[in-house]
Amino acid sequence: MISPGSTGPERADAIVIGAGHNGLVAANLLADAGWDVLVLEATEVPGGAVRSGEVTAPGYLSDLYSSFYPLGYASPVLRGLDLDRHGLRWRHAPDVLAHLMPDGRAAVLNRDPDATAASLEAFAPGDGGRWLTAYDEWRQVSRPMLDVVTRPFPPVRGGLDLVRRLRVGGALRLARRLVVPVRKLGDEMFTGEGGPALLAGCALHTDLSPEEAGSGVYGWLLAMLGQQVGWPVPDGGAQRITDALVARLTARGGRILYGAKVDRVLTARGRAVGVRTVGGSGWQARRAILADVPAPALYLDLVGAAALPPRLVEDLAHFRWDGSTLKVDWALSAPVPWTNRAVATAGTVHLGADLDGLTGYAADLARGLVPRDPFLLVGQMTLADPSHSPPGTESLWSYTHLPFRRTWRTEDVAAHVDRMEDVLEAAAPGFRSLVVGRHVAGPADLEDANPSLVGGALGGGTAAAYQQLFLRPIPGLGRADTPVDRLFLASASAHPGGGVHGAPGANAARAALARDRAVTGAVYHRLIDAGHRAVYR
Template sequence: MSVLRAGSDAVVIGAGHNGLVAANLLADAGWSVTVLEATAQPGGAVRSGNLTAPGYLSDLFSAFYPLGYASPVLEKLDLDLDWVHAPEVFAHLLPDGRAAMVSRDLATTMASMEQFAPGDGDRWKAVYEQWTSISGPLIESLFTPFPPVRPGLALLRRLRTAGALRLARLAMLPARELGAQWFRGEGASVAMAGCALHTDLSPEQAGSGIYGWLLAMLGQQIGWPVPRGGAQRLTDALVRRLEARGGRMAYGVPVERVLIARGRAVGVRTADGHDHRARRAVLADVPAPALFLDLVGDRWLPPRLVEDLDHFRWDGATVKIDWAVGSKIPWSDPAVGRAGTVHLGTDLDGLTRYAGHLALDEVPAQPFLLLGQMTTADPTRSPAGTESAWCYTHLPRRASWSAGEIDEHVARMEATVERHAPGFGRSVVARNVMSPADFEQANPSLAGGSIGGGTSAAFQQLFLRPIPGLGRPDTPVDRLYLASSSAHPGGGVHGGPGSNAARAALARDRGVGGRAYRAAVSATNRAIYR
């Protein structure tokens, strides 16, 4: 028998950063909000802890936050955070020992790119100047509901027709092609391509270029900062802000079902048998398949939507190592020690081979690594003269991985670091390994070790995310909204999906205007899913 709990205006499923952003925005509007989190603590993929050795703080999942620092969503929340930077933003370390360095100092970046080809320093500067001319409205467009009408018009005014057409073409370019068009040497091209592989896209895949361009140019403009004291500080700031506005947090209460009456979400039922009433909205910061197939069920969904979910594509699996290093990492190139993030293991062709192995369900013999030097960015992370470091790479998405397979791949990863930093292994005090299964166990939303809420491929972006539809957080169930990275604008710590879901809930609740809004959504859904 279920037990009815006192209701709130809104119930938010999941206390990841998107759920917390949504809850804060609803609380700002005067709504009473309850956030139900399945695990014992908030944050989702934005958490920190002592994984390796005493005195060493590790970010459990995500770490560097250029999108969060640039996000107008988080900026408007005015969170109590202290952002800090590594001396240099990132370095891409090639197998032959050369490094392409991106710095917040433009002259430093230009000098690094110039080493690979005469004129590439100036070419990088020209690309950056093009970026700064449109970055304001472009960033605003990325984090608003689709289509981004106001910021989109501001961007169009700045670009005019010719510029808009060229930006549309850029958005479709593979990272390899973009680099070949803009630069002559490998340094600048591989720097952008490595940034593209923060997603699950290959350098040959349509749309990968714009991801590389976006992250590299944000690095040049604002850096890739981190919250002083760990990623958890961002989560803690969101929780404090919400509770100060009367929001209620509940932990260890997994939601089993969204309660629906007459086609409208009216609350949720948790695993302990309690029903939590939602007078105005239910917002779900969980992956799209979990929301629609597990919490709602096909009874309430158009058959075509259920069929489309069969084609929902996850991003790849992830394996991550955290290290407590008893010294600074002994890079052969000391300049690499100044970078907060290091890309290593492959050149541009190697990135293509690496992505090809993943596409063929093969374990890459030479993995591409993303490595973070957290104490270099934030001295509070470990004792002076040491390093709290991590690196991760992707594996094919599979039902399971044996401990032996993970151990073999960890050995490949550590051997890659050792080649570029001889003596690294001797300097490691302790380590912690997270397999794809460990990711999911620690955070159920990271299903199978997928960290992006679904692929970043063009066929699952904008109005195609998470499936062909509105590109908005509204669902076929009235007053139920998808607030996770499975929704537009997708993965990354920026709060966009949570903000969009809160905005949709507020729009639906506005009297006559809200009824018109729902009628328009319903009519469009009927057209899409009939």
């Protein structure tokens, strides 16, 4: 136990556990407020799932985890940090997204709305106009919607703005859209197959099925952001986001210590006062501790069940992870030889299934089965940013979802990589002959490199409606605050969840600042504590 006033351990106003992008966002905002901030990172590098490296062949750069960033580009949180002053620049592929159907047709999303409309019009007369109407509706609500997504729950300011813009009837219709399944949404918006495929493919970036409540809002959000701002990539790779966050933090006096794995949050009289790292070193936090780690790791491993309300511990037994992930990077000697050349100009390609195929794929995952016909999300990185590989070549990646498991046999992962390459070869004959290097990251590999990617789960927990908003990560207030005073959850396990947008980190920083205010902080704490007592008693 660290006792207040001790002269032994190193001290900081705030200790941030984890140098993932959310932890770095939180640290930056606290440093902006004049706090002395120390980030403790378990691995030897910052960034978490926002990193790049040469893993396939010399001269070929791969984004090791996340890649295209519509939410990151549009996020009010990241925009507010002015990361361009620290070297972050964005690039776009000629087309944003292509969904390649099994019959060879492709629905293509381009940043020019008329070009997208023309692609969808080829699937059904009138669908182009329907897309333009949907986009006009999105533009009316995009700013408050992003505010709702990235602010703490309940999102009062953004919610009031939406009601003001849409009036009561429009707000109720929007509320319905937030829970409708993406299959139903596609049926209501379009008559052909192209529009619904674009929406459903975007929704399948999460672990939801096309028939699951809430899947529609993910498909709608990502597709509309693609139309509005594109799906850009950082010039020079995903690592540039992390580099900019680190540079900004250190310029403001923040510190990062690598190879410092926290194994305990230390508490006294119900308050977080410090942390202990593996090896026994102690670190004292004068004002707050913010944890960019998954919720089960924070509560059960770092805090411990004995220091928590029993009901909270019981609820954590029902916490659900999102699916495991298998990611493959390839170094290609030439661009992908797509049969349908409309796909050759899209930064992101959805491949291997139409809407019914996506339903079957998701059903296999729900039953714990490895899909025989995997749905692939493919990134043509050199197309989007030529710095990823030598001229005339391509740095390509693809990932697909698997049922959530903590352990996988090597031969099962290898067999599924073969299936992935079969899908690519069918859509681009000659693909395999272009491969000059390959890197496979199965679920265990992802977790080994980034302990927060438990079982290869990328989202910090399922995106299902029963684990969102005030139910994330478990039933409670849906905020960064925890039942331990001055301890805050700053990871994707907190509202609003996964994605590179920085909102969980920003929300945790805001909560820490609110708790620390001289006059209102005590009132804030009493309100939060009363809410937790009501939920967990």
